[in-house]
Amino acid sequence: MTRHGRREHPGVERPLEGRVAVVTGAARGLGQGLAYALSYSGARVALVGLEDRRLARLASDLPGVAVHWPLDVTCADELAAAADAIRRTLGRPSIVVANAGVALGGPLLDCDTDAWRRVIDVNIVGSALTARCFLPDLLHTHGYYLQVASMAALAPAPLLTAYCASKAGAEAFAHALRAEISHRGVDVGVAYLNWADTAMIREAEETTVFRELRTHLPWPASAIHDPAPYIRAMIRGIERRSAHIYAPPWLRGAHAARALLPSVVAHRSRQVLADRGEAPLPPTGLLGPGGAAAGTVRAGVRNPDPYLHSGE
Template identity: 35%
Template sequence: MADLTGRIAVVTGAAGTMGRATAEALQADGCRLALIDIDARALDALCAALPDPSLPVVCDVSDEPAVAAACERIRRELGDPDILVNNAGILSNHKVLQTGLAEWRQVLGVNLDGAFLMARELVPAMKARHWGRIINTGSLAAKTGGLTAGTAYAASKGALNSLTFSLARELAPHGVTANGISPAYVRTPMLTEQLTDVQRDALLRDIPVGRFCEPEEFAHVVRFLASPLAGFITGEIIDINGGLLMD
């Protein structure tokens, strides 16, 4: 377990399966948490279930004024965050001919714009302290074009990788790292509800370890990248896919 006692961490998409695992892990490591999600009821339930108090913030991360207001509240009530986990995301399985412009913009808005807006808000204080961690939740789809995921989703995650590289290059001289995690087929509702039994069985045959990723395994990578142990790692995309893609 890494010692992050006193660090302030912001997790977006916190009420989802991976967000919850991340919140639990970072709190166990000593972080004070600001948890962002668009689902107020699920967010309140998460905060009630965590052993230590956390700040629930209802926000649509694709909405610029809402992000600004959310971050101002976090600064006012907790202080300037040290760690940002951009985990908010939505899935689309529609391929190019089935993807309308509204859906394209919605997926890019949450998956890409949200990470950009959150980083833009929180980076100045990280630079001033000469310490910070930005961790972006990507996807295997960025490298494969989407085995089951759609065009907008794959494009959003590819762009998120590029955003990660850009932030890493810019912020490295200021003691701030930016990295991504590229998971594939984590046991979440995206897997259990949006794929068929046939699709899941086919995937299991292709994943060398023979199982899906558990949310806690994703959270383990987050806590490592957030820790002092990862201070010399930046601009990296860490694959966590059970060997489905090796490069």
């Protein structure tokens, strides 16, 4: 655990001044970017994830007060201990972002069973445990819980069975939670995001499965975007306690058309995969540095920085 104090920013608007925010999966990618944005907005930030040294480095770089806890979001005991420590160190969180997530691609029959299960555990069970452990704080502060989902929750795609199931499940969980606790002053939001230029997606682009999947998507669904607009959209959503956040904005239309999307995807996929014939589509394994860290935990080895020197 580390704690850091930073310089003030006179004259800069800080709409989240004094709030305590928790971000899971904060070591890199969207989680890291969101941690910076929350800190610049005045929040005291608790960084949660597997990669201890990356989290410590990020905590030292943030402009405001920050702490970090290395843990596995699928472990209720570790989350509960972190929630208690954050409460004592920073105060009660009023913002919790369930961002931790992993992915793998490939035909269901060929995917490693344990890796497939790990995607479900991190993306659904980890999100639910995060909400449960911090819910007493959110009830006390009348706070806001943000579930990071994906376009995959709206348009399930082939070769991503675990990821699509997990993101759809996380979305449904957040909707159910909103209905359960909104009368108690806690708001719940879902962030629907398309491909963002993160380490996980860059590694995915090196695999046959993801290249095949993404290149056959129609524009704009096939585009990979700078994550900065996604982070700005999430910060606006947090400030407004939004029920839905769409980045890019066209995903709002996809949400409206979601009843049609599975049939459209299935029709298009049938054509594309039939054209490939028997050409192999080898499974990817857990993707990206975050996936590698999750894989070490799955294997029972705590080596949370497998890509520490990768420059990602």
